[in-house]
Amino acid sequence: MKILSAQQLAEADKSTIEKQQITSIDLMERVATLVVERLHARLNGAPVPIKIFCGIGNNGGDGLAIARLMIQHGYHVTTYVTNCSKKRSKDFLVNYDRIKDVTKDWPILLSCKEDFPEITPKDIVIDAVFGTGLNRPVTGWMADLFNYINSVSAFTVAIDMPSGLYANEPHDKQDAIVKADHTFTFQTPKLSFFLPETGNQVGTFEVLNIGLDPEYLMQAQPLAQLIAREAAQNMYRQRDKFVHKGNLGHVLCMGGSHGMMGSISLTAGAAINAGAGKVSAYIPSHGNTIVQTLCPEVMTLSSKGEQFITDFEHVLKDYVLCVGPGMGQEEESYSAFAKAVHQQSSPMIIDADAINLLASNHDLLEKLPKNSILTPHDGELKRLIGDWKNDYERLEKAKEFSAKHDLILVLKGAYTITVAENHLYVNDSGNPGMATAGSGDVLAGVIASFVAQGYDPLIATVFGVHMHGASGDLAAQTYAHEGLKASIISNFIGPAILNLFRNPENKPQNA
Numbered sequence: 001m002k003i004l005s006a007q008q009l010a011e012a013d014k015s016t017i018e019k020q021q022i023t024s025i026d027l028m029e030r031v032a033t034l035v036v037e038r039l040h041a042r043l044n045g046a047p048v049p050i051k052i053f054c055g056i057g058n059n060g061g062d063g064l065a066i067a068r069l070m071i072q073h074g075y076h077v078t079t080y081v082t083n084c085s086k087k088r089s090k091d092f093l094v095n096y097d098r099i100k101d102v103t104k105d106w107p108i109l110l111s112c113k114e115d116f117p118e119i120t121p122k123d124i125v126i127d128a129v130f131g132t133g134l135n136r137p138v139t140g141w142m143a144d145l146f147n148y149i150n151s152v153s154a155f156t157v158a159i160d161m162p163s164g165l166y167a168n169e170p171h172d173k174q175d176a177i178v179k180a181d182h183t184f185t186f187q188t189p190k191l192s193f194f195l196p197e198t199g200n201q202v203g204t205f206e207v208l209n210i211g212l213d214p215e216y217l218m219q220a221q222p223l224a225q226l227i228a229r230e231a232a233q234n235m236y237r238q239r240d241k242f243v244h245k246g247n248l249g250h251v252l253c254m255g256g257s258h259g260m261m262g263s264i265s266l267t268a269g270a271a272i273n274a275g276a277g278k279v280s281a282y283i284p285s286h287g288n289t290i291v292q293t294l295c296p297e298v299m300t301l302s303s304k305g306e307q308f309i310t311d312f313e314h315v316l317k318d319y320v321l322c323v324g325p326g327m328g329q330e331e332e333s334y335s336a337f338a339k340a341v342h343q344q345s346s347p348m349i350i351d352a353d354a355i356n357l358l359a360s361n362h363d364l365l366e367k368l369p370k371n372s373i374l375t376p377h378d379g380e381l382k383r384l385i386g387d388w389k390n391d392y393e394r395l396e397k398a399k400e401f402s403a404k405h406d407l408i409l410v411l412k413g414a415y416t417i418t419v420a421e422n423h424l425y426v427n428d429s430g431n432p433g434m435a436t437a438g439s440g441d442v443l444a445g446v447i448a449s450f451v452a453q454g455y456d457p458l459i460a461t462v463f464g465v466h467m468h469g470a471s472g473d474l475a476a477q478t479y480a481h482e483g484l485k486a487s488i489i490s491n492f493i494g495p496a497i498l499n500l501f502r503n504p505e506n507k508p509q510n511a
């Protein structure tokens with residue numbers, strides 16, 4: 001699914017009105033009807049007090065239309081208008097007028113702090129103050145209103161976006177933004193929903209298909225693509241019946257050091273679990289027994305160094321290198337890593353300590369095969385691209401880095417974002433239980449496994465990230481967030497692939 005900008009959504013709005021020969025008020029009614037259907041399905045007529053806060057633009061118009069329809073359904077609704085400007089939108093005014101048809105209670109105008117109504121934790125707050133038209137920080141009593149709503153633990157539903165949040169612009173830390181428990185967003189989610197500085201304001205969210213012009217949506221260049229289950233289904237490649245392990249790739253996992261042999265074992269184990277035909281581990285010699293015991297399917301090759309890797313000598317051909325987990329940053333390990341890079345011409349996967357080594361040795365960066373994949377967490381990313389002022393600068397710098405070096409970057413987080421030149425792929429699977437030691441080692445192994453199996457490196461990355469998250473989601477159904485650990489996530493890769501097609505019409509033949 002495409003993630004579009006506020007400006008693109010406004011253009012889509014215009015194009016829809018022209019092409020579908022409807023008025024903007026019809027579109028607003030469509031939106032409000034969809035929201036009320038959803039609310040009604042959940043509330044089922046409950047006599048809970050609902051307080052709807054409306055701005056004076058079209059987000060406020062949506063709020064007024066929702067208020068009218070909720071009143072018609074028999075809900076206990078009080079409507080407030082934040083009277084911050086005389087410049088009310090046309091469709092706001094139409095709905096301001098229409099609400100008279102269903103209630104004698106005219107919306108209550110709020111103009112200062114003293115006008116704020118009492119909100120109790122038993123209320124439901126519907127926030128329709130600002131949507132995609134927000135164009136400056138919210139100040140004065142409006143900021144106080146948002147902070148007041150946030151201070152009461154009433155369930156808060158945002159219309160299109162939590163008010164005060166920009167769709168795709170950076171914020172200052174002190175900006176007043178409503179913190180929603182749930183957001184009904186229209187047509188496409190907004191980029192700010194997925195970024196660490198702002199994503200928490202959104203709560204859970206649902207994308208309502210409001211039927212904007214498909215032609216516009218088709219041609220629009222998105223800010224990013226959201227990778228959900230359906231996209232992952234399309235990326236999955238079913239195995240050929242006559243396949244043998246020789247056609248399913250060979251991953252060579254290079255890493256591990258004294259006390260960190262678990263990391264490389266997790267990577268190698270995940271590469272096997274995700275389907276690579278063969279997996280070998282290039283490790284310091286003292287770790288041989290550890291890896292062979294933890295992963296019987298994995299072959300080991302030992303470096304001369306006992307405690308850490310000191311050299312890179314072996315006779316393997318045609319492998320996909322996955323380097324870094326647990327490797328440490330000893331100088332000799334760096335030389336071995338550099339030698340490994342020089343011997344490779346096909347894309348490799350670089351994680352953890354190997355990323356840190358690259359960050360301090362930019363010459364080696366230039367030697368990486370095109371389309372190699374780097375999987376940094378934020379600390380490692382900062383070492384690579386420098387610090388950033390906000391989430392958007394982080395993405396811009398990552399895009400520049402990716403384009404300059406012909407590399408794919410995986411920015412790990414609650415919504416992991418894959419960066420390939422100018423393109424962003426936001427992953428929607430995964431959960432907070434995956435913030436656990438070794439989870440990244442597993443991810444590196446999964447991506448390497450799909451590269452080895454012949455997936456295009458970018459698809460292997462985006463699909464690998466999605467399946468890693470999906471494994472965590474499936475595992476959490478049994479283990480809860482607290483009980484998740486990296487080896488469990490790894491063991492759920494197969495079940496997660498099955499689960500991807502657990503819709504009977506869509507089942508692959510081997511499932």
Ligand SMILES: NC(=O)C1=CN([C@@H]2O[C@H](COP(=O)(O)OP(=O)(O)OC[C@H]3O[C@@H](n4cnc5c(N)ncnc54)[C@H](OP(=O)(O)O)[C@@H]3O)[C@@H](O)[C@H]2O)[C@@H](O)CC1
Pocket residue numbers: 009010012013027028031055056057058059060061062084085087088089129130131132133134135136137138139142159160161186210212
């Ligand atoms: N896209 C679609 O397809 C559809 C969109 N729809 C809906 O329309 C919404 C977008 O509506 P919108 O463009 O009228 O903008 P909105 O968010 O109501 O705010 C604009 C008003 O806020 C004001 N203002 C801005 N910042 C401010 C501040 N900091 N502090 C104070 N005031 C501030 C600004 O004032 P001005 O800058 O002009 O002074 C203007 O008056 C969208 O989110 C969705 O809900 C659906 O109905 C139909 C399909």
Ligand SMILES: [K+]
Pocket residue numbers: 059127128129130131158159160161162163
């Ligand atoms: K809103």
